[in-house]
Amino acid sequence: xxxxxxxxxxxxxxxxxxxxxxxxxxxxxxxxxxxxxxxxxxxxxxxxxxxxxxxxxxxxxxxxxxxxxxxxxxxxxxxxxxxxxxxxxxxxxxxxxxxxxxxxxxxxxxxxxx
Amino acid sequence: xxxxxxxxxxxxxxxxxxxxxxxxxxxxxxxxxxxxxxxxxxxxxxxxxxxxxxxxxxxxxxxxxxxxxxxxxxxxxxxxxxxxxxxxxxxxxxxxxxxxxxxxxxxxxxxxxxxxxx
Numbered sequence: 001x002x003x004x005x006x007x008x009x010x011x012x013x014x015x016x017x018x019x020x021x022x023x024x025x026x027x028x029x030x031x032x033x034x035x036x037x038x039x040x041x042x043x044x045x046x047x048x049x050x051x052x053x054x055x056x057x058x059x060x061x062x063x064x065x066x067x068x069x070x071x072x073x074x075x076x077x078x079x080x081x082x083x084x085x086x087x088x089x090x091x092x093x094x095x096x097x098x099x100x101x102x103x104x105x106x107x108x109x110x111x112x113x114x
Numbered sequence: 115x116x117x118x119x120x121x122x123x124x125x126x127x128x129x130x131x132x133x134x135x136x137x138x139x140x141x142x143x144x145x146x147x148x149x150x151x152x153x154x155x156x157x158x159x160x161x162x163x164x165x166x167x168x169x170x171x172x173x174x175x176x177x178x179x180x181x182x183x184x185x186x187x188x189x190x191x192x193x194x195x196x197x198x199x200x201x202x203x204x205x206x207x208x209x210x211x212x213x214x215x216x217x218x219x220x221x222x223x224x225x226x227x228x229x230x231x232x
Contacts, residue, residue, distance in 0.1 A: 043118070043120065043209075044209075046220045049220055090157065102148075104158050
């Protein structure tokens with residue numbers, strides 16, 4: 001079975017400071033990992049993915065994430081937060097074996113304070 | 115690229131009405147489409163997976179006669195909430211993924227439909 005844990009419901013950070021949104025996963029086989037962002041009353045926007053290769057993945061809007069196989073983690077990071085980054089962030093995982101749907105974490109609300 | 119269009123964005127209707135929601139992939143062929151339901155301050159709950167030309171696969175606890183899914187073409191899937199009741203009020207989001215076998219492709223999402231049943 002596949003599962004994703006986002007241990008923080010809410011993350012608060014001051015504008016200009018680095019931010020981290022945590023994600024750990026469980027999957028049989030190799031993981032395909034994704035981060036999405038959701039703004040109010042909107043669908044999810046794709047930020048970045050890890051499939052294979054370099055453990056540090058760079059995505060949209062200056063976000064990046066680091067795949068750590070030993071810790072089964074895929075934390076989302078940004079060196080300098082913007083107020084406009086405030087949104088709901090979802091981590092998702094899928095196994096590399098078969099046509100399985102994405103499994104989402106419960107989401108982390110990021111608030112960037114000016 | 116990879117745009118998914120969902121329509122309507124908001125529906126308000128009386129109890130007992132059937133409501134159809136459309137999901138279109140605008141610039142790619144979506145072999146697989148997914149329908150999710152999202153409750154306030156909660157994650158996305160997968161309702162069903164549909165592959166073009168075949169019957170949808172529903173998740174446990176989702177009534178297939180209540181939530182009719184049709185994936186008639188590689189660019190269009192519809193979700194019909196039949197005889198909707200207030201407890202069906204929710205935010206419904208569709209998602210599409212291109213090409214069989216390329217499972218590393220991300221799913222792309224529509225902007226969702228806010229359904230309110232009075």
